[in-house]
Amino acid sequence: MSNMTTDKSRVLIFDTTLRDGEQSPGATMTHDEKLEIAEMLDNMGVDIIEAGFPIASEGDFAAVSEIAKRAKRAVICGLSRAKPGDIERAWEAVKHANLPRIHTFIGTSPSHRAITGMDMDEMADVIHDTVSLARNLCDNVQWSPMDATRTEDDYLCRVVEIAIQAGATTINIPDTVGYTAPAESGDIIKMLLERVPGADEIIFATHCHNDLGMATANALAAVDAGARQIECTINGLGERAGNTALEEVVMAIKVRNDIMPYRTEIDTTQIMNISRRVATVSGFPVQYNKAIVGKNAFAHESGIHQDGMLKNAETFEIMRPEDIGLRETSLVMGKHSGRAALRAKLENLGFTLGDNQLKDVFVRFKELADRKKEIFDDDLVALMSTATGSPLEGELKLESLRVVCGTEGPQSAEMELSIGGKTNNVSATGDGPVDATFNAIKKVFPHAARLQLYQVHAVTEGTDAQATVSVRMEENGKIVTGQSADTDTVVASAKAYINALNNLVVRREKTAPA
Secondary structure: OOOHHOOOOOEEEEEOOOOOOOOOOOOOOOOOHHHHHHHHHHOOOOOEEEEOOOOOOOHHHHHHHHHHHHHHOOOOEEEEEEEEEHHHHHHHHHHHHHHHHHHHEEEHHHHHHHHHOOHHHHHHHHHHHHEEEEHHOOEEEEEEEEOOHHOOOOOOOHHHHHHHOOOOOEEEEEEEOOOOOOOHHHHHHHHHHHHHHHHOOOOEEEEEEEEOOOOHHHHHHHHHHOEEEEHHHHHHHHOOEOOOEEEHHHHHHOOOOOOOOOOOOOOOOHHHHHHHHHHHHHHHOOOOOOOOOOOOOOOOOHHHHHHHHHOHHHHHOOOHHHHHHOOOOOOEEEEEEEEHHHHHHHOOOOOOHHHHHHHHHHHHHHHHHHHHOOOHHOOOHHHHHHHHOOOOOOOOOEEEEEEOOEEEOOHHHHHHEOOOOEEEEEEEEOOHHHHHHHHHHHHHOOOOOOOEEEEEEEEEOOOOOEEEEEEEEEOOOOOEEEEEEEOOHHHHHHHHHHHHHHHHHHHHHHHHHO
């Protein structure tokens, strides 16, 4: 780690999309999706990937272990509570990485101490023993005093010193409930650097939540004060209001390098692609006005803005769309476009396809081109989301669908649905065509899962636009998502619902007793 501290302008990016981000209710990712996101994070230059919480489940352990084995350049980190079993399990998961890290934590604020039933001295002993254990297993150890921003200054200094003496190489200061403000965030780091012996020998990290909308500002204030690691997630994914967004802190440093003279190793041209992919696999669409990666981030509608943009793009844009991997939307694809042109266009959008995957996507592209005259970049992104997202070809598969809707009821759906290769014909009524479709699916595939979320987004403009439908379902505490796109909103809805059910089948199989 010492080589990372020599350059005082270097800020390490610690991505916790796969751990803290995945803790968002409903954001659970499959094993393969986690591996895919980890590879994308590694390729874009993330320094440390927190791959999961190995003690939490067999699935988490397997994902962290496989990510550790596959990582090329990033440090792979596993989270653990201040318990020997947790720490040993985390080490088992990350030990195969080229650069492994154990991250252990305990809540140090008065409210957290009350939950544990420990007094200050007892907790101090636990911190010493657990950090020592982690360091005996791994040379790279990170320690976090959870709820640090609501911990008494004297006690925070005391336990940070204990963790450093026990061998922690990174000390993370979490604003666990998004309570702090920028000046305070910076003051805490300054205080620790001034008061704690050995503080100048380790790296301080900042981990902010966005409950008051200040996560990015708090993280950058901590860096100004001397922190050199920012913990963040793609799209700001995370519990409650989310975490510091990777794309925001990275682009803030890049755009305002005049007042923030720091640098990261992130290839910013990959931001847009990973943002889209995380949105798809998590089932959490990016809000249109989200900073950096929102659909409207580079859109200009007012006459004054449009006039200024035509004369000089810098009038109303502080960064270039291509800096984050966003290319100008163009109508270059249509029904006569060939496979080579499609591959080139998708690569331009950040997608790399093998021959078999290209073959599958090309068939879907031709089907779309027969129904939609003009195919925009966003249409291709939606097509890829469907092709590489939740499995369309799972236990359940939609063969055909016909609905009756309108002002005169009953609204009904007739469908052919195959389950394990056997085709079933079914019909049902409902409160509208989507409800009828879902009722028909439930007739053939009974389940107790509750529909928590149903969202429809038009991918592009016009009445022939594709609709992207996202659904989120919960069964016995297991939350799954599904997404699909189609020019027919009801068909997209049916496929998204079926995708979620296929994912539910996979989750059931993984958690079934041996």
